[in-house]
Amino acid sequence: MSGRGMSAAAQREARASLAQSFLARFEGLKARLPGDARAREAAALAFGERGLPGPRDEAWKYTNLRALAGMAFHEPFTVVAGCNGLLDRLPAIAAPRLVFVDGRLRQDLSRLPGTMRVSGFAQTPDFGTLVHPEREPLAALNTMLAQDGAMISVAEGVDAGTLVLASLAADVHGRPVAFHPRHRVRLARGARLTLIEISLGEGVYLHNPVSEVLVGQGAVLTHVRLQDEAPGAFHLATLYADIAARGTYDGFALNIGARIARTEIHARLGGENAVAHLNGAQLLGGTQHADFTSVVSHEAPSCTSRQTIKNVLSGKSRGVFQGRIEVARGAQKTDGYQMNQALLLSADAEIDSKPELEIYADDVKCSHGATVGALDADQIFYLRSRGVPEPEARALLVRAFLAEALDPIADETARTCLDEAVERWWERQAA
Amino acid sequence: MPAVAETLDTVQSVTQSAYKWGFETNVEMEFAPKGLNEDIIRLISDKKGEPDWLLEWRLKAFAAWQTMQEPHWAKVGYPRIDYQDLHYYAAPKRRAGPQRLEDVDPELLRMYEKLGIPLKERAILAGVEGAGLPGPIEGRADVAVDAVFDSVSVATTFRETLARAGVIFCPISEAVREHPELVRQYLGSVVPPADNFYAALNSAVFTDGSFVFIPRGVRCPMELSTYFRINARNTGQFERTLIVAEAGSAVSYLEGCTAPQRDENQLHAAVVELVALDDASIKYSTVQNWYPGDAEGRGGIYNFVTKRGACRGARSKISWTQVETGSAITWKYPSCVLQGEGSIGEFYSVAVTTNRQQADTGTKMIHIGANTRSTIVSKGISAGRSNNTYRGLVRVLPQARGARNHTQCDSLLIGEECGAHTVPYIESRNPTARVEHEATTSKIAEDHLFYCRQRGLSEEDAVNLIVNGFCKEVLKELPMEFAVEAQKLLAVSLEGSVG
Incomplete structure (x- = not known):
């Protein structure tokens, strides 16, 4: 690099x-x-x-x-x-x-x-x-x-x-x-x-x-x-x-x-039954670069961590996700989950993803997943066959992807504030 | 949790079970002095009667190596290696042409016996004059063996059958003499001499290895196999394997190893290069069971290997399958460079670590051509106080339209003192590419054990069954001979894991 x-x-x-x-x-x-x-x-x-x-x-x-x-x-x-x-x-x-x-x-x-x-x-x-x-x-x-x-x-x-x-x-x-x-x-x-x-x-x-x-x-x-x-x-x-x-x-x-x-x-x-949610979304265009890096250390038994990070990348933008779940010796009954998804909307966008697990206890449930791809052609076809023009079909699918990313936010004030920001991002993309 | 306690017991008993293949053969050896410098490289090159271009190539690699740093990014720890305190050349002293099998060094024969090589084949391997065999040998009807005894390929069997098909299968030093144009064209074209620290070291000092060439349209008539053994004290083993499959050809290559028990750590830095042209397919299978060190982690092989295949041609395919149970340290990432349109890369791996073993292994799939596909299935099993890391890279370059990757990494932990780690790198620069990665870490589920026990299986059988099921996706990819060996090896590795 x-x-x-x-x-x-x-x-x-x-x-x-x-x-x-x-x-x-x-x-x-x-x-x-x-x-x-x-x-x-x-x-x-x-x-x-x-x-x-x-x-x-x-x-x-x-x-x-x-x-x-x-x-x-x-x-x-x-x-x-x-x-x-x-x-x-x-x-x-x-x-x-x-x-x-x-x-x-x-x-x-x-x-x-x-x-x-x-x-x-x-x-x-x-x-x-x-x-x-x-x-x-x-x-x-x-x-x-x-x-x-x-x-x-x-x-x-x-x-x-x-x-x-x-x-x-x-x-x-x-x-x-x-x-x-x-x-x-x-x-x-x-x-x-x-x-x-x-x-x-x-x-x-x-x-x-x-x-x-x-x-x-x-x-x-x-x-x-x-x-x-x-x-x-x-x-x-x-x-x-x-x-x-x-x-x-x-x-x-x-x-x-x-x-x-x-x-x-x-x-x-650090204490039993503690919970961490590290969720996020990155919407990028132009030559923007955004990096979401997390390290979750499970140091006590029976803790839960959840991460879902979604990237929507257009233009020449670049999204990065690096996430590590560490489970210390003795942190039994750990439940760790991590999901990273990226939607590449243009030929020049790039995603780099590195989800890591570092585990020193045996009675744990840890998993991670990562998917990278463009919009599903079948889904676009489905919408078009029902009379939705392609640009709108695409926008609809991206919105659905984003809505899912924002779903974990239960606080209404915060949710409204982020929804508005996403709208502004759409306007900028259209401009 | 009674199972946990029992599991611990079993792991302990594994710890105490002796290394089954720990025997050492005393054969007179011819050593080069310790240390590494240009003179040693000249000596190696001279001993092998190499042409000037190869010596130049070695010296260039050596010059590059001197400027390089030993990599430390892997999740393994070991005392500093003094590269000047090793022998870089050792050859078994051969009496010129023994007349009968009885004349052959009995130590050598005993070693073949332990390796399970049939009698007639042993004669050929030991270089008994007039023991050349045109036809198949009882027991191993369709496997050709090129035994690498320490650093010099002792002999190669089945040459004639292969020659009739136009297949070249010989020690690489011989290939340098007999087929210099082929070696020169492909050597270092997949793993350049200065690719990484260990590859550069290997390029400078490699003493032997195998060369395979499958001509256009030929399906290799038999499985090709090499036994690797590391046999002399304080010698690093620097094998170099090069396999070229021309358009439309196919070959399956087996690599298996066991090593004698010893105190001192041994360095092994092999390089394997595969080249697949249009529609060619190469299947490379490894069962690695080198001495892992004792229960406290003393001794054992350091295995720093560079393996890489280039799918140069359209629709070519390279498939790596490995079962790794041995070595104190494994640093190994068999990779595929998917250049040809529609080419396919596969990596199937089972890595078992016990006691204080450390394995940092995985793969790299570099998608360059359009519609290239790759599949990664990695199963890690950690027991004792071992550490087992999957480290892999999937890179999709902008031209790789429609590329597809699926990765599945599962880790199984047995006992409370081991570690299992997953470090995937995913880099995509093409929007039409689809990359998926899944990883899970768990222990043997109580309800699975319970289910088996309830149906009358002993705890040990139940664990074996579950572990075998866990690895099934990988084991089914192995050729027949290896699948049997691998299953045995898994059972031995986890012997007494329970009860």
């Missing part, structure tokens, strides 16, 4: 030069950055050693960051006005919301909730315990340069309702910026929350969020993410979740925006 029009050596050099500029920024800013300075130094050391991941890193085999490496990113200005246009694009949800502009929490645009404790990372910095900067280079970059983020906690037994977490990139002066928000969501025993995370923006930027999610015993977090970043944007999100006994992390990620997007999830099922 050597670069298109760029030699491996030139790519390596470009990555090194961008990494160097991030390290230089850290040196310049570090006296003023909030939180544990030692954690940042350690992350900077790790990032300095690893740099940005290249095609030889197995975890990044299918996602080449050469387009990112060719960029120079600036520090975002503190935006005080002028993002009303973006605000209007946020779905009209009556729930409380936290709005970040270029990675900084904007209290004036937010509606703070009463059912949970919320603060900014800038005020109450906490790097948490789940993130692995020594393993994931982008988490190292985030730990090194994070300035703000959402710190959310729901108390024991509280049903906190819905919260919207919006990240807007404002493109104030038309210059590329990079921001690295650090979020933490903590649900105490028996708590419930529906978190709808939306990323939008304009211009060229790098949005590199890292989230730490702790789901307490019997708690339920529904986490729906809509990534509709600007066409020139890079969205590289890493999430670490730890789910205690009988807890549920119910995640769904819809990727329709960005030039290069990566949704990376590390979920650890």
